[in-house]
Amino acid sequence: MAHYVIMGCGRVGVSLAHTLEDSGHSVAIIDQDDRAFRRLRRTFGGRKVTGIGFDRDTMRQAGIEDAYAFAAVSSGDNSNILATRVARETFHVPHVVARIYDPGRAEIYQRLGIPTVAAVRWSADQVLRRILPEAGIAGDFRDASGRLVLTEVDLDPAWLGQPLSAIEKAAPVRVAYVTRFGEGMLPNPSTSYQEGDTVHVMMRLDDTGDVSRILAAPPAKEGL
Numbered sequence: 001m002a003h004y005v006i007m008g009c010g011r012v013g014v015s016l017a018h019t020l021e022d023s024g025h026s027v028a029i030i031d032q033d034d035r036a037f038r039r040l041r042r043t044f045g046g047r048k049v050t051g052i053g054f055d056r057d058t059m060r061q062a063g064i065e066d067a068y069a070f071a072a073v074s075s076g077d078n079s080n081i082l083a084t085r086v087a088r089e090t091f092h093v094p095h096v097v098a099r100i101y102d103p104g105r106a107e108i109y110q111r112l113g114i115p116t117v118a119a120v121r122w123s124a125d126q127v128l129r130r131i132l133p134e135a136g137i138a139g140d141f142r143d144a145s146g147r148l149v150l151t152e153v154d155l156d157p158a159w160l161g162q163p164l165s166a167i168e169k170a171a172p173v174r175v176a177y178v179t180r181f182g183e184g185m186l187p188n189p190s191t192s193y194q195e196g197d198t199v200h201v202m203m204r205l206d207d208t209g210d211v212s213r214i215l216a217a218p219p220a221k222e223g224l
Contacts, residue, residue: 001025004131005067005093007053007083008074009036012099016071021046028062031074054083056090069095069131077101084114095131115198149205150176152198158218159193167193171214173201 051058
């Protein structure tokens with residue numbers, strides 16, 4: 001069981017909180033207005049913290065120091081980005097995601113290494129895929145047989161600077177495309193994995209476990 005902290009108790013925040021709790025995880029949700037917590041179901045057993053989401057003391061009350069992931073889903077772009085940066089840079093939360101309303105800022109956020117989801121293509125499912133590993137297995141697309149899946153993969157930071165072809169050599173996948181600065185691009189043989197990239201691969205559903213294990217580890221050194 002992991003601990004998750006959510007900033008913003010609106011429709012999406014509530015959906016995330018309920019889904020994560022139903023998955024057996026502990027949840028804390030932050031909102032400036034304590035009336036927002038009325039949106040939560042009566043049986044919600046997580047922590048409800050009233051305060052400013054990017055305030056360090058508020059974050060500590062929510063258990064940020066023990067958090068596996070942090071999702072900033074309030075209605076303010078600046079607040080979401082600031083809170084996400086505090087979670088990552090001050091508390092070293094390994095998985096963060098921020099909701100944004102202005103897609104034009106995507107490039108800036110990607111350069112900061114902060115995964116974002118723009119409101120124009122927003123859904124709670126997209127956030128879950130970035131902070132709940134098992135939620136990513138469903139993927140973006142499956143073929144008619146159900147054996148092949150197109151999905152995002154998480155890579156160990158040691159893959160930065162490595163050619164995408166090295167991913168295909170290490171794991172049973174084919175790199176389909178890369179999202180860079182908020183836009184999709186088709187990789188060529190010289191394309192390398194950069195900070196902020198989201199890598200989308202096609203693979204066999206049966207290989208999901210092996211792929212996750214291989215890419216979550218640093219690439220093997222030549223000759224070893």
